Amino acid sequence: MIKTVSKNGKIMAKTGNEAIAEAMRQIEPDVVAAYPITPATEIVQIFSQFVSDGIVKSKYIAVESEHSALSATIAASAAGSRAMTGTSSQGLCYMSEMLYIASGLRLPIVMTDVNRAISAPINIHADHSDTMSVRDSGWIQIYSENSQDAYDNIIQAVKIAERAMLPVIVTMDGFIISHCMEVVEVYRDIDVKKFVGIYKPKRYLLDIKNPYTLGSIDLQDYYFEHRYQLAKAVVDSKKIILDVAEEFKELFGREYDLCEKYMIDDAEIAMIVLGSTAGTIKDEIKKIREEGIKIGLLKIRIYRPFPVEQVVENLKNIKVVAVMDRSDSCSGAFSPLYSDVVSSLYSHGIIDIKVVNYIYGLGGREINNLHIKNICDDLNKILLGIEKQPYEVKYVNIRKK
Amino acid sequence: MIDLKDLSKNPERFACGHRLCSGCGAGIVARQVLIAASKFDVVITSATGCLEVSTTIFPYTSWKCSFFHSAFENSAATCSGIEAAYESLKSKGKIDKDIKFIAFGGDGGTYDIGLQSLSGAMERGHKMLYICYNNEAYMNTGIQRSSATPIGAHTTTVPIGKFSYGKKQNKKNLTKIMIAHDIPYVAQTYVGNWNDLMTKVQKALSIDGPSFINILTPCRLGWNYKVQDIMKISRLAVDTCVWPSYEFEKGIYKINVIPKQKKPIIDFLKIQGRFKHLLDESKSYVVESIQQYVDNEWEYLKNVSTNTISY
Numbered sequence: 001m002i003k004t005v006s007k008n009g010k011i012m013a014k015t016g017n018e019a020i021a022e023a024m025r026q027i028e029p030d031v032v033a034a035y036p037i038t039p040a041t042e043i044v045q046i047f048s049q050f051v052s053d054g055i056v057k058s059k060y061i062a063v064e065s066e067h068s069a070l071s072a073t074i075a076a077s078a079a080g081s082r083a084m085t086g087t088s089s090q091g092l093c094y095m096s097e098m099l100y101i102a103s104g105l106r107l108p109i110v111m112t113d114v115n116r117a118i119s120a121p122i123n124i125h126a127d128h129s130d131t132m133s134v135r136d137s138g139w140i141q142i143y144s145e146n147s148q149d150a151y152d153n154i155i156q157a158v159k160i161a162e163r164a165m166l167p168v169i170v171t172m173d174g175f176i177i178s179h180c181m182e183v184v185e186v187y188r189d190i191d192v193k194k195f196v197g198i199y200k201p202k203r204y205l206l207d208i209k210n211p212y213t214l215g216s217i218d219l220q221d222y223y224f225e226h227r228y229q230l231a232k233a234v235v236d237s238k239k240i241i242l243d244v245a246e247e248f249k250e251l252f253g254r255e256y257d258l259c260e261k262y263m264i265d266d267a268e269i270a271m272i273v274l275g276s277t278a279g280t281i282k283d284e285i286k287k288i289r290e291e292g293i294k295i296g297l298l299k300i301r302i303y304r305p306f307p308v309e310q311v312v313e314n315l316k317n318i319k320v321v322a323v324m325d326r327s328d329s330c331s332g333a334f335s336p337l338y339s340d341v342v343s344s345l346y347s348h349g350i351i352d353i354k355v356v357n358y359i360y361g362l363g364g365r366e367i368n369n370l371h372i373k374n375i376c377d378d379l380n381k382i383l384l385g386i387e388k389q390p391y392e393v394k395y396v397n398i399r400k401k
Numbered sequence: 402m403i404d405l406k407d408l409s410k411n412p413e414r415f416a417c418g419h420r421l422c423s424g425c426g427a428g429i430v431a432r433q434v435l436i437a438a439s440k441f442d443v444v445i446t447s448a449t450g451c452l453e454v455s456t457t458i459f460p461y462t463s464w465k466c467s468f469f470h471s472a473f474e475n476s477a478a479t480c481s482g483i484e485a486a487y488e489s490l491k492s493k494g495k496i497d498k499d500i501k502f503i504a505f506g507g508d509g510g511t512y513d514i515g516l517q518s519l520s521g522a523m524e525r526g527h528k529m530l531y532i533c534y535n536n537e538a539y540m541n542t543g544i545q546r547s548s549a550t551p552i553g554a555h556t557t558t559v560p561i562g563k564f565s566y567g568k569k570q571n572k573k574n575l576t577k578i579m580i581a582h583d584i585p586y587v588a589q590t591y592v593g594n595w596n597d598l599m600t601k602v603q604k605a606l607s608i609d610g611p612s613f614i615n616i617l618t619p620c621r622l623g624w625n626y627k628v629q630d631i632m633k634i635s636r637l638a639v640d641t642c643v644w645p646s647y648e649f650e651k652g653i654y655k656i657n658v659i660p661k662q663k664k665p666i667i668d669f670l671k672i673q674g675r676f677k678h679l680l681d682e683s684k685s686y687v688v689e690s691i692q693q694y695v696d697n698e699w700e701y702l703k704n705v706s707t708n709t710i711s712y
Contacts, residue, residue, distance in 0.1 A: 030486060030489040030490060030493070031482065031485050031486050031489055033482060033485070057489070057492060057493060058489065059485045059486070059488055059489035059492075061481060061482065061485050061525065062525070063478065063481075063521055063525075064517060064518070064520065064521030064524070065517060065518075065521070067474070067475065067478070067518070068475060068478035068481075068517075068518050068521055068522075071471060071472065071475035071478040071479050071482065071518070072478050072479065072481055072482030072485065073482060074471055074479070074482065075446070075469065075471070075478070075479040075480070075481070075482030075483045075486070076482040076483065076485055076486040076489075077486075078469055078471075078483070079444070079482065079483040079486035079487065079490075080486065080490065081486035081489055081490055083482075083486070097472060098471070098472065098475075101471050101472060105471070205444050205467040205469055205483060206444065206467070206483070206486065206487055206490065206496060206500065207467075208442045208444075208466075208467070208498055208500060211464075211465065211466045211467040211468075212462075212467060212468075213457050213462035213464050213467075213468040213469075214467075214468070214469045214470075215453075215457070215468075215469055215470035215471050216457040216458065216459040216460075216462065216470070217453070217454045217457055217458055217459060218459045219458065219459070222459050222460070
């Protein structure tokens, strides 16, 4: 069982997809445009039932593709409505062009992406290749560890998006979270509605008395400034994300930050991870700690904007770190999370630290306590000088032949 | 029918100073569509293309009504999103005005890359008018062939050469494809007839559902004609029946402009640089095949317009 933290919350059994659909029912956006894709289909299926039953007054557009899903969502947002969508994997890739347009136009769209591997070979299971492929698209990216996280994150995302004037992707690992029945505390409708408030756009297309042109051609004399403003807004949104977390805590009791620390304050070795594997790592760390090994975890909740300062602050006294990537950049120059961690450390002068890059779980490949334990053993050997820091990416639980 | 005197009193919503070429049809289309729609508040969407880049150079705009562009292939999906937002906000009492929605796209953004988006939006039944300003090639990027480019035309991706007389395939009949969607109103019109164009726009906007108008829109650069010949060329397209002006309303076909005397296709071809090479004796078989195609299509159209039953 989980602890109820909100006075009026209700403990329910929900899959990640159900939890997101429940949050969407409570948020009740004006427009949802979406296209089915495993493992995210259930979200829009449940939501369209709410529409058909008149439980929500939202307009649901069952579009003919993910490209049109995001195009219509962008347009609905530009028109002045609160708009949401959701997808996964190939769908997110197909939306890719429009992702950059959504952020470039500073539209506060909220999307759920159920993380799934990218083809080929086709695979429907969890990894982070899809959201990593669009990590520089100017969207805020929030990763969820479990259904409760996903539910809480999507509610906060609405407020973050509208305050920062930036689109937000909330992610959860395909099947591991999206289809796993868990205990979720669902808050009262009235409280969620109060929290997200009423959307009041400053400028919108349906404001007929104040018509304007959006999506102009922006040449050498303006484009650079507009992209700079976007980059700045993404970086500055850290404060907004923390403010929203504070307001969330006040109303619902749960605490959120850019990162989550787990037994890291006195640690000598540490792991960094995104998403559901954080749960497995926490469980194993508890056991390893009993052996007297000082290990900790830093879970990245907000991947974009990257929490540079918090990563530096929490790692500066660590000797050996494993950065766990659930995607591969196929570059020979390490994976996305590793690159972000190492550049954060190096730019802050933290160079006396050994950082190892592990790639795990592609296409839903199992990652269990034993794998975590083995990684911990590797780190410990490096700490004790028994082994050297490897100069290349290490692959977890893979057959290399 | 439209009263020109009445129209002249309507405020202009398409401002001058845009960067479209002299002798371009797209600006004429945009201006006439907005004048025809002038009794309504409208929101416009546009695909990437000449019309969009030439009228919205930041921080300027030619559009006095709300105008939105996001990408090349999604003008219809974009318009459907705005229409859905409107329906949603109206049902919640947040908007009380009646607003009409018009999507523009060139033939590249409509016949080719935007066809899926258009088909989806029409099938879903959004209350919107989609206008294809069809200049029969990718003109904004410099005259590349599209599926709207007619047989025999010179383009920069199927140029004429020792072994080439230009495009070998016939143009796609998009108007027929839209008719096959069973939407309430589909029409073809052309730039050289303001009355026909504006009447169709007004009809489309009065309909409760999706509508589509395909407008033959000469491009001076791509078709290679003298600036002053734009109207003449458009009218020849109708007089030779290569581009008939007709409409399809609730199952009924109607030819709106019947030429007094059907002219040979060569009259249309010979005043355009893109077809100049077809005038050579050695290419007469191409001209003959075009004539045959035009004759067949015209017979088909005459046939369906007298033998269809309203539903």
